[in-house]
Amino acid sequence: MARPPRTSSLDAVLRETAAQIVTRISGAIARQVADLVQDGLKRELASRPASRRGAPRRARRGEITRWVADARARRVPTFVIEATGLDTKKKIVAKFGPGAAFEKGKPPPKAKG
Numbered sequence: 815m816a817r818p819p820r821t822s823s824l825d826a827v828l829r830e831t832a833a834q835i836v837t838r839i840s841g842a843i844a845r846q847v848a849d850l851v852q853d854g855l856k857r858e859l860a861s862r863p864a865s866r867r868g869a870p871r872r873a874r875r876g877e878i879t880r881w882v883a884d885a886r887a888r889r890v891p892t893f894v895i896e897a898t899g900l901d902t903k904k905k906i907v908a909k910f911g912p913g914a915a916f917e918k919g920k921p922p923p924k925a926k927g
Contacts, residue, residue, distance in 0.1 A: 878891045879917065880918070881894050881916045882915050883903070884912060885912065890906060891918075893916070
Protein backbone atom coordinates (compact mmCIF):
# COMPACT_ATOMS: atom_id res chain seq x y z
CA MET A 815 0.00 0.00 0.00
CA ALA A 816 1.38 3.28 -1.06
CA ARG A 817 0.63 6.32 1.02
CA PRO A 818 0.07 9.69 -0.62
CA PRO A 819 2.96 12.07 -0.18
CA ARG A 820 2.75 13.91 3.13
CA THR A 821 4.13 17.18 1.79
CA SER A 822 1.15 17.96 -0.43
CA SER A 823 -1.47 17.20 2.22
CA LEU A 824 0.51 19.03 4.91
CA ASP A 825 0.95 21.99 2.57
CA ALA A 826 -2.77 22.05 1.81
CA VAL A 827 -3.68 21.87 5.51
CA LEU A 828 -1.29 24.74 6.33
CA ARG A 829 -2.60 26.92 3.49
CA GLU A 830 -6.22 26.32 4.46
CA THR A 831 -5.52 27.04 8.12
CA ALA A 832 -3.57 30.21 7.28
CA ALA A 833 -6.41 31.42 5.03
CA GLN A 834 -8.94 30.89 7.83
CA ILE A 835 -6.77 32.76 10.32
CA VAL A 836 -6.22 35.68 7.94
CA THR A 837 -9.94 35.91 7.23
CA ARG A 838 -10.74 35.90 10.95
CA ILE A 839 -8.23 38.51 12.06
CA SER A 840 -7.98 40.84 9.05
CA GLY A 841 -11.02 42.89 10.14
CA ALA A 842 -9.63 43.32 13.65
CA ILE A 843 -6.24 44.35 12.27
CA ALA A 844 -7.84 46.90 9.94
CA ARG A 845 -9.83 48.43 12.83
CA GLN A 846 -6.73 48.58 15.03
CA VAL A 847 -4.67 50.27 12.30
CA ALA A 848 -7.47 52.78 11.63
CA ASP A 849 -7.64 53.62 15.35
CA LEU A 850 -3.88 54.11 15.54
CA VAL A 851 -3.88 56.39 12.49
CA GLN A 852 -6.77 58.43 13.89
CA ASP A 853 -5.01 58.83 17.26
CA GLY A 854 -1.81 59.88 15.50
CA LEU A 855 -3.63 62.50 13.44
CA LYS A 856 -5.33 63.90 16.53
CA ARG A 857 -1.98 64.19 18.33
CA GLU A 858 -0.36 65.82 15.29
CA LEU A 859 -3.10 68.40 14.88
CA ALA A 860 -3.14 69.17 18.60
CA SER A 861 0.63 69.72 18.71
CA ARG A 862 0.77 72.09 15.74
CA PRO A 863 0.73 75.80 16.42
CA ALA A 864 -2.40 77.61 15.32
CA SER A 865 -0.55 79.68 12.71
CA ARG A 866 0.37 76.57 10.73
CA ARG A 867 -3.21 75.33 10.54
CA GLY A 868 -4.28 78.33 8.49
CA ALA A 869 -6.17 81.42 9.47
CA PRO A 870 -9.87 80.98 10.14
CA ARG A 871 -12.06 82.42 7.46
CA ARG A 872 -13.90 85.59 8.20
CA ALA A 873 -17.63 85.70 7.98
CA ARG A 874 -18.97 87.86 5.20
CA ARG A 875 -19.65 91.36 6.28
CA GLY A 876 -23.05 92.90 5.94
CA GLU A 877 -23.98 95.40 3.29
CA ILE A 878 -22.23 98.77 3.58
CA THR A 879 -24.77 101.55 4.16
CA ARG A 880 -22.45 104.33 5.38
CA TRP A 881 -19.00 105.32 4.11
CA VAL A 882 -16.70 108.16 5.16
CA ALA A 883 -14.36 109.55 2.50
CA ASP A 884 -10.80 108.56 3.32
CA ALA A 885 -7.81 108.55 0.98
CA ARG A 886 -6.55 105.38 2.67
CA ALA A 887 -9.79 103.43 2.20
CA ARG A 888 -9.46 100.11 0.39
CA ARG A 889 -12.42 100.57 -1.89
CA VAL A 890 -15.33 102.85 -2.60
CA PRO A 891 -18.79 101.30 -2.19
CA THR A 892 -20.92 101.09 -5.31
CA PHE A 893 -23.63 103.36 -3.89
CA VAL A 894 -21.04 106.17 -3.43
CA ILE A 895 -19.81 105.79 -7.01
CA GLU A 896 -23.41 105.92 -8.28
CA ALA A 897 -24.26 108.96 -6.12
CA THR A 898 -21.17 111.01 -7.05
CA GLY A 899 -20.41 109.86 -10.57
CA LEU A 900 -16.75 109.62 -9.52
CA ASP A 901 -14.95 106.31 -9.75
CA THR A 902 -11.91 106.65 -7.48
CA LYS A 903 -11.51 107.47 -3.82
CA LYS A 904 -8.91 110.14 -4.64
CA LYS A 905 -11.39 112.01 -6.83
CA ILE A 906 -14.12 111.71 -4.18
CA VAL A 907 -11.82 113.00 -1.40
CA ALA A 908 -10.63 115.84 -3.66
CA LYS A 909 -14.20 116.94 -4.40
CA PHE A 910 -15.90 116.37 -1.01
CA GLY A 911 -12.92 116.54 1.37
CA PRO A 912 -11.69 113.96 3.84
CA GLY A 913 -14.29 112.94 6.38
CA ALA A 914 -17.31 113.54 4.14
CA ALA A 915 -19.94 110.96 5.10
CA PHE A 916 -22.06 109.19 2.48
CA GLU A 917 -25.15 107.22 3.40
CA LYS A 918 -27.02 104.83 1.15
CA GLY A 919 -30.35 106.21 -0.01
CA LYS A 920 -29.49 109.83 0.92
CA PRO A 921 -28.08 112.60 -1.28
CA PRO A 922 -24.30 113.07 -1.20
CA PRO A 923 -22.87 115.74 1.11
CA LYS A 924 -22.08 119.18 -0.28
CA ALA A 925 -18.86 119.47 -2.22
CA LYS A 926 -16.11 121.48 -0.57
CA GLY A 927 -15.88 124.98 -1.82
